[in-house]
Amino acid sequence: MKVHAPSFFKDFRCTGSACGDNCCRMGWDIEIDDDTYNYYKSLDCGLCEHITSEDGEHYIKQENGQCPFLNEKGLCSVLLEHGAESISEICDQHPRFYQWFGGYKEAGTGLCCEESARQWLESAGNVRFCEFDTDEEDDDLKFDVELLGAVIKAREVLIGLLQGGLSLSQKMKALLIFGLNAQEFEYDDAANGFEALAGEFADCERVAALVNGLGAPSRDDIVSACRQVLDYLAGLDYMKQMLPDAIEQIRGRLGEIIGAAKGFDEAFPEAEGQLCAVAVYNVYRYFTECARGGEALPRLAMCALNVWFIRLWDIMMFVDGKFTFTAQIAAVKEFSKEVEYSDNVDAFYEDVYTDGRLCADNLAKIAEV
Ligand code: SF4
Numbered sequence: 050m051k052v053h054a055p056s057f058f059k060d061f062r063c064t065g066s067a068c069g070d071n072c073c074r075m076g077w078d079i080e081i082d083d084d085t086y087n088y089y090k091s092l093d094c095g096l097c098e099h100i101t102s103e104d105g106e107h108y109i110k111q112e113n114g115q116c117p118f119l120n121e122k123g124l125c126s127v128l129l130e131h132g133a134e135s136i137s138e139i140c141d142q143h144p145r146f147y148q149w150f151g152g153y154k155e156a157g158t159g160l161c162c163e164e165s166a167r168q169w170l171e172s173a174g175n176v177r178f179c180e181f182d183t184d185e186e187d188d189d190l191k192f193d194v195e196l197l198g199a200v201i202k203a204r205e206v207l208i209g210l211l212q213g214g215l216s217l218s219q220k221m222k223a224l225l226i227f228g229l230n231a232q233e234f235e236y237d238d239a240a241n242g243f244e245a246l247a248g249e250f251a252d253c254e255r256v257a258a259l260v261n262g263l264g265a266p267s268r269d270d271i272v273s274a275c276r277q278v279l280d281y282l283a284g285l286d287y288m289k290q291m292l293p294d295a296i297e298q299i300r301g302r303l304g305e306i307i308g309a310a311k312g313f314d315e316a317f318p319e320a321e322g323q324l325c326a327v328a329v330y331n332v333y334r335y336f337t338e339c340a341r342g343g344e345a346l347p348r349l350a351m352c353a354l355n356v357w358f359i360r361l362w363d364i365m366m367f368v369d370g371k372f373t374f375t376a377q378i379a380a381v382k383e384f385s386k387e388v389e390y391s392d393n394v395d396a397f398y399e400d401v402y403t404d405g406r407l408c409a410d411n412l413a414k415i416a417e418v
Contacts, residue, residue: 050185054156055333056177057168061145061158066123070163070379072143073116073125075386076288078108085137096127148337149188150197155337160330160385166378169330173322174212176329197340199243203227204336206247211328213253215260217321217360220328221353221416222260223250225409228346236342243339266414268307274414275303275361277406278354285393292387295380299361306364307418313367320363320377324356327381331355347398350412354397355384357415 073079081089081100086107089096099117101110109116120126128136144162148155158165169176207227211220227250234242250256266274279300287293299306314321331352339345362380366372388394401407 050152050154050183050187051180052154052156052183053178053180055158055169055172056179057172058145058156058158058179059181061165061168063162064164068123068163070382071115071119071123072162073119073123074114075161076111076114077390078111079116079137080139081107081109081137082139083107085135088135092131146334149190150192150340151189151194152187154183154185154188157330157334159334159390160327160381161390163378163382166382166385169326170323170374170378170381173319173326176208176212176326176333178333192340193240196240196243197337199240199247200337200340203243203247203250204332206250207332207336208329210250210253210256211325211332215253215257217324217356218416218418219257219260220325221356222263222413223256224328224332224349224353225346225412225416226256226259226263228349229409231339231345239339263413266417271414271417272303272307274411275307275418276300277411278357278415279303281400281404281406282358282388285388285396286391287387287393288391289383289387292383295362295365295383299365302365302368303361305368306361309364309368310360310418313364313372316367317363317372320360320372323374323377324360324363327359328352328356344398346409347401350401350407350409351389351394351397353412353416355388357418359384360418 086097086100086102089100096118099110099112100107102108109118111117116125118125118127120129125136125140128140133141144159144165146157146159158168160166160169207224210223215223227246230246231242279296283293283296283300332349335343335348335351336345338348359377359380362384363372363377366376366380388397397407405411
């Protein structure tokens, strides 16, 4: 099987006990595959006392906010006592993600992990992809070959745009325009639609003209749109306090934060490229879902929302003298954990069509910050 992945994919190493936010302490239920569950049962050594089963699926129950198998050094006691082959598939693979299309597979690592986030952000402006072969058997899930080809082509164009010379604001607006255009074609004709849009968006000057055609909203309109989207985010459910606290602080200091944007850009010009890397991650990971019927607009809108929110958070940290690359990684990871890796993303995909606060007009305005 051919695997397509970011060029740093194979270099990923979990930092284990050195990790500042071990994924075994994130409050997630950890799913255990059947084989691992049956193996634990056969060991009969009490492991299953910490596992709950529901509708045929098995989960490690969090205890005191962490995986009960985590030892005092932040290491996995199951792995240490029973060997690396004894841990479940998710524990073995996290934060890697995959998508299978017959003999072709896409892979990457998620931003919910600080080490993975560091890799993505360090590749700012220059995220490259590679292909390698594995001896894995082809996947037999059906998909439309022509549509996948067109979606991948369009994704390449978008990633090229994100790593090209437009401003961050122009790039986010370009994603939204692409998403809105993709609403126009029927699913049956989606391959042709993506192909045509890829052709149009490959022309950078044309994209700049499209974006500039949106006009320049007033500062009051930008602040109002930001407030509405922050209100939306404040209404979501979160596992931990860090992200909702940041949302509340940003809401309370919005004018000050928007006013400090220029100073932030001058002080930390590299941050823009890092936010583009966050956008490349989003587009790389989620845009291919369009080849299986997923819609482009909510995925591209989530990308724009992610970049905008991290930027506001960055600027707030800058104003407080706390912005560093490490702080940037923590913000990116926290948003990923609480929004991307939660039910919030599914809610957003629906709300983007029904909640006026998330209308394309507002999302284009917040991209001005
Ligand atoms: S968050 Fe990443 S680096 Fe930290 S323990 Fe989990 S996989 Fe390892």
